[in-house]
Amino acid sequence: MSVLQEFFKTEGFITHGDSAYPARFYSDAATEYDILMHGVGIRDLSDHALLKVTGKDAQDFLHRISTNDLRSLEQGVATNTIFCNEKGRIIDRVNVVKTEEAIWLFGNRNHDERLKRWLHKYIIMDDVTVQEEKNLTVIQITGPQSESFMTYKFGEGILSLSEDTFGEFEWEGKFFLIIKFDLPDFGAFYKITGQADSLKKFILDSMQNKFIYQVGLTGEDAYERLRIERGVMSREELNDNFNPHEAGLIKEVSFTKGCYIGQEVIARLDTYDKVQRSVRKVSVDGNLNGSVPVQITDENGDDAGTITSGYFVESEGKTLGIAYIRKRYLDSVEKLFIRTGGIEMPVRFRNY
Incomplete structure (x- = not known):
């Protein structure tokens, strides 16, 4: 203290x-x-x-x-x-x-x-x-x-x-x-x-x-x-x-x-x-319950990056985050996800 x-x-x-x-x-x-x-x-x-x-x-x-x-x-x-x-x-x-x-x-x-x-x-x-x-x-x-x-x-x-x-x-x-x-x-x-x-x-x-x-x-x-x-x-x-x-x-x-x-x-x-990676602002459709850092994957389950910080906004039902994203996904239209506990939560980029 x-x-x-x-x-x-x-x-x-x-x-x-x-x-x-x-x-x-x-x-x-x-x-x-x-x-x-x-x-x-x-x-x-x-x-x-x-x-x-x-x-x-x-x-x-x-x-x-x-x-x-x-x-x-x-x-x-x-x-x-x-x-x-x-x-x-x-x-x-x-x-x-x-x-x-x-x-x-x-x-x-x-x-x-x-x-x-x-x-x-x-x-x-x-x-x-x-x-x-x-x-x-x-x-x-x-x-x-x-x-x-x-x-x-x-x-x-x-x-x-x-x-x-x-x-x-x-x-x-x-x-x-x-x-x-x-x-x-x-x-x-x-x-x-x-x-x-x-x-x-x-x-x-x-x-x-x-x-x-x-x-x-x-x-x-x-x-x-x-x-x-x-x-x-x-x-x-x-x-x-x-x-x-x-x-x-x-x-x-x-x-x-x-x-x-x-x-x-x-x-x-x-x-x-x-x-290989670049930092971006992201949002996740769901609550990560404080489990950061957490891996981001693409539709095939391949590594797409890591969310390093996250804050759940209860009124919006989503987690705001900062993430390091692998280069190939920065301008891609591929869908990205957090997969945890059998749940799949979409990840989207926010304006940086």
């Missing part, structure tokens, strides 16, 4: 008996989904990787072992890069932020130790230190009212942030590092990093003084539905079963920077058109 999870229980935001961390829900998933669609959702990211990288070789080191060109990274600008293994498979995709103090890596859920161990494996003679920052934590602000709400809380200076930029902002004498993101079909959202006690006060004030905003804590159930609807990948899609080509993240790979871990395999896939 994180300091935020304990705080949510102490303050009465979690009253149910579900012990999942982070919380699957606070009130109920339907209410929280409505907040994400129309208001301001506050999401606990304290289980996500947050690593502080320091030392005179830090920037060059990260440049040499990840896919993107980080040598020109400047303060005030956030970028993404991918750490891959020797086979070109994804270890993690991270947001990279450079401040005067350090370079910060924001990764996926429960990847702190794994990512730190992987980075340490390649530190030999470099002046580089990688550490978890236990005194800091992160929340995410999501929803169509987010920019207006953030301006209300932090002042007009927030409006100076454009996509993939960050700054330090003050609220009630406390300072926070705030990054703004803007994804297609998802919209703008913010990651706020600060001392745990400061973030607790910010959350409590936001919940007690909502002003004109529809503000609420949003658990993982509501967020999963939103991200899957919009096709936003998470650790279920960004892991060592897949490579950046398949994940559609080739814009975060530099083909001019020279060597990095996994570079030969990724370059060969590009040169010889060897990419």
